[in-house]
Amino acid sequence: MSESFPLISHPSPNFDARPAGIVIDTIIIHYTGMESAEDALVRLCDDSAEARERGRVSAHYMIYEDGRIVVLVDEAMRAWHAGESSFRDKKNLNANSIGIELVNCGHYIGYTEFPRAQMDALVQVCKGICARHPIVPRLVLAHSDIAPARKIDPGEKFDWKFLARAGVGLWPEPEPKDYASAQVFLSSPSSMRGALVKFGYDPDVTIELMCKAFNRHFSRNADDELSLEGAARLAWLNRQP
């Protein structure tokens, strides 16, 4: 990637202070899920009385399909993108994460592929974040990973392998072939559940919802059970530091 995508400053009033001493170790990727980027930008900056009523939201960055990058909230501050959330030992991940919104109409309006320019700009933003904060590769996550009962973004069209090949996040490569561990998971719902919880999913959600979230991230589909290949990827992921 040679291009440097422009940063556009568009401050959102929707933020507060992070808890004292918090380490920013997580990146959460979202899609906007609205008719237009303009609508999303209004929502992400809305602190009107109506917005206060239904809940104000924001993110640190929003990235257009053509790669323009909007800077909404300073990374040092807590943006409000994750909502009620859980992953591994953490809850309410706004405190320790940076949130990035990708412009995309989403599943309910018109879900489209994420264009190459948008993905390249995302890599640029994430590499900058990783240079400034100790981001753990396994903690570059989807909103659906940290809130599997409520959220499905950025969804199965998002190319996590592309992101990992560019140096951001964790992807099982070469394709794991440990089908013995995979078979154990597939033959025992309790060991499957245990592996999904070990990966990081909230133990209070159903195994079907965990599988959907895992598949959206690692199998490019939203099936409610894992394939043999998916289970092998899960086994591989759980062996990483």
Ligand SMILES: [Zn+2]
């Ligand atoms: Zn989201």
